[in-house]
Amino acid sequence: MSITLYVPGDAGALALGADEVAAAIAKHAAKLKLDITLVRNGSRGLFWLEPLVEVVTAQGRVAYGPVTEADVPTLFAADFLHGGKHPLRLGDIAALPYLARQHRVTMRRVGVVDPRSLDDYLAHGGGKGLTLARSLPPADIVNLVTDSGLRGRGGAAFPTGIKWQTVLDQSAKQKYIVCNADEGDSGTVADRMLLEGDPFCVLEGMAIAALAVGASKGYIYVRSEYPHACIALNAALAAAGDWLGDFEIEVRMGAGAYVCGEETAMLESIEGKRGIVRNKPPLPAIAGLFGQPTVINNVITIASVPDILAQGAAFYCDLGVGSSRGTLPFQLAGNIKFGGLVEVPFGSTLRELLYDYGGGSRTGRPLRAVQVGGPLGAYLPESQFDTVLDYEAFAAIGAALGHGGIVAFDDTVDMAKQARYAMQFCAIESCGKCTPCRIGSTRGIEVIDRIRAGDQTQIPLLRSLCDTMTHGSMCAMGGMTPYPVLSALNHFVEDFSVVKAPLPQAGEGLG
Amino acid sequence: MNAILNTIFAKHRQQPGALLPILHDIQHELGYVPEEAVPLIARELNLSRAEVHGVITFYQHFRQTPPGKHLVRVCCAEACQANGSEALAAHAAKRLQGEDETLEPVYCLGLCSMGPAIQIDETELHARVTPQKFDALMHKLGEKA
Incomplete structure (x- = not known):
């Protein structure tokens, strides 16, 4: 009988050599004439253990990690295909305290299932939300989401149910669901992991949203820095067949503009324009993509919906x-x-x-x-x-x-430099529509440079500039850049008072 | 070039807001978006040349000149900075000086707990890249080309 092995195809695992490990395992098994099935799952999210190989044994899944190409012969020698002893053997990964202590809801299938298999998704509890949604009137679906207390996970934390209700209340021939997968924030990988590790969950969430508000077309806007997520989504869409009914989903690739994570800039980008932020009102829920009522939700928000339907609003709200x-x-x-x-x-x-x-x-x-x-x-x-x-x-x-x-x-971090970087990032990524963001960020770099050169009288000027950016910018790009700048100044003022030679900044001098 | 463009245009003719997908396809085929393509795209989509030019130049992903033999992107965002990406970027700039590779900063590859991270030719990823590992990767790249 074939032995099933899991070697993550998650971009994080790939960056640590998962493809090489998978190839080495396949080659070794072929040499030994062993019948194995290699599944490229998502990542469990324990990145110091990647590439994390799991083998399905009579005792359940047994994990080994972090595995390198060079470890593969020794794993075979230790009979890892039957859970054999090896220095890298971790046993049941779900029992490790790091995972056992978590309460995984939205991410519970990531790293567990085969992201290319709809059957596997359905076998692991997927699909029930969509089945239920098909039997409910739209208003009931919206109410369930409202009652769950779900708020937008992209950062703005706007109540999802209220957004959906607004779109439901519009009368329009065409409405849209847009999934914001432009995960540009440094330090965030959850969207990517979910898109790569459990893409059907995103598709199901969007299909439920479509039923709730009466939309027939959906877009997933994925940043171009995530090619593997695009591949996973397109593969899932191909495998979904008629599971989504007549709701149509298209994957759109961004093109390296952080500001397109802002919802109205994203709509512009999908429409084929520069990612320039729009004035609000009108809200996208009233006049969004191509001028039509549009639900825009982050990946994690969308992916939370199937469980809320399947397990009830209280299940989610109780947490x-x-x-x-x-x-x-x-x-x-x-x-x-x-x-x-x-x-x-x-x-x-x-x-x-x-x-x-x-x-x-x-x-x-x-x-x-x-x-x-x-x-x-x-x-x-x-x-x-x-x-x-x-x-x-x-x-x-x-x-x-x-x-x-x-x-x-x-403690080696230079917080004045981090503050400068925040301004520099804003200057690079500003869409340019409003002055506080476009000009303020560049002036901010200059003011911080003067402070770092020893001119402390510039500190009140920096605060005043931040005030203008906070209250005068059109969107969070310029409006929130003062968060890192002022927090650095307020909590680490000592870094702003030492005269330092200007240091090269991240990205300067490249390309 | 015209034949390639016509195939791409035909593929996207029914697609609303097709400019970005078209530009992606062109760059995928040709490695960049040539100046000569701009009026053809503009005519296809009934846009002005300025509008097409504006979109190409707005997005950092699109290139107007051919890239080097390989495209090397070093992540310069905060999470990688916390793990020494600035030193790596400086090393990379020195190592690739005078070589026919394109070196670019990128702001987050989604490998934030295993920095510093780099990307080679759009899809190949490497994490926890030390200067030594970078040199080894570039050596391998040189052999491949």
């Missing part, structure tokens, strides 16, 4: 704290020992994630600053590590949870 209901897949990134994906209900603390899961810094030095929520998120000092992870608690300290990306820095 979490305050007005942050459900779970959030946090992503531990940067200088962290055990980096990866940690899906837990809202309400734990940053400290728990950084130390209990993350194990502190990779370099072994003390953690000094943590940026939460991507390039537009604040830098938090150690004194704020006990902040409860929910949207309101973060807003209260002038920070944002955003998409749940957590980037750790050790």
Whole structure:
């Protein structure tokens, strides 16, 4: 009988040599005339263990990792195909504390199922939400989503049910569902992992949204930096056949513009234009893609919907704290020992994630600053590590949870430089439509350079500039760039008072 | 070039908002979007040349000149910075000086807990890239070409 092996095809695993490992296993098995079935699953999200190979044995799935090409002969020698002893043997991966302590809902199938197989998806609980949705009137579907307390996971945390209701209330011949997969925030990998590891879940969520609001066409806008996610989605769409009914989904590839993660810039981009932010109103829910009512939801938001339908609004709403209901897949990134994906209900603390899961810094030095929520998120000092992870608690300290990306820095970080980088990133990525963002970011770099050259009188000017950007920008690009800048200034002012020689900045001098 | 363009145009004729997919296909086929293609795209989509030019230049992904033998992108976003991407970027710039490779910064490859990360020729990814590992990868790339 054929032995089934899982070798992740997730981009993270590929970057650590998963293709080479898979090829070596196939070659070795062929040489030994062993009958194996290689499944390229997603990643479980324990990235220090990638490439993580799992073998299906009589005792269940047995994991080995991190496996390199060179380990493959020794694995065969240890009879790993039957769960044999080996220094890399981890046993049942789901029993590892890192995974066992999590509460995976949205990401529960990622790394478990074969992302190319609709049957496997259905066998692991997929599809039930869509089946139920087909038997419900649209308003009931929307109510379920509203009652679940689900809020937009892309960063803005807008209540999903209200957005859907607005689109449902519009009378239009054509409505659209747009899935925002332009995951550009550094430190965030959850969208990518889900798109690559459980693409059918996204398709199902979109099909449910379509039934809820009366849409017949959907777009998934994937950034061009994620070619593997595009491949996974197109493969899933091909495999979906008529499972989605007459709802049609098209995958659209972005082209390296961070600002296209902003929903109206994304609509412009899908329409074939420059990714320039639109004025609101009108809201996209009223006049969105091609002027029609449009639901725009992040990947994780969309992927949360099938379970909310299948298991009920209360199942989701019972998780979490305050007005942050459900779970959030946090992503531990940067200088962290055990980096990866940690899906837990809202309400734990940053400290728990950084130390209990993350194990502190990779370099072994003390953690000094943590940026939460991507390039537009604040830098938090150690004194704020006990902040409860929910949207309101973060807003209260002038920070944002955003998409749940957590980037750790050790004590070698120069926070004035990080503040400068935030301005530089805004200058590179600004769509250019509004002045505070387009010009303010460049002036910001100059002001920080003067401060770093020793001119402390420029600090009030930097604050004033940030005030203008916060209140005068059209969207979060310019409006939230002051978050990292001001948090660096407020919590790490000592880095702004030392006269330093200008350092080369990330990306400067390349290309 | 015209034959390639016509095939691409035909493929996208029924697609609303087809400009980005068309540009992707052209760049995929030719490695870049040549200046001569702009008026043809404009005519196909009933746009002005300025509009097409504006879109090509807005998006960092699209190139107007042919790339080098290989395209090497070094991630320069925060998570990779926390793991030493600036030193790697400086090393890469020095290592590839005078060579026929295109070196570009990229802002996040989604490999944020295993930085610094690089991408070669759009789809090949490498994580935890030290300067030594970078040199080994470039050596291998040189042999492949």
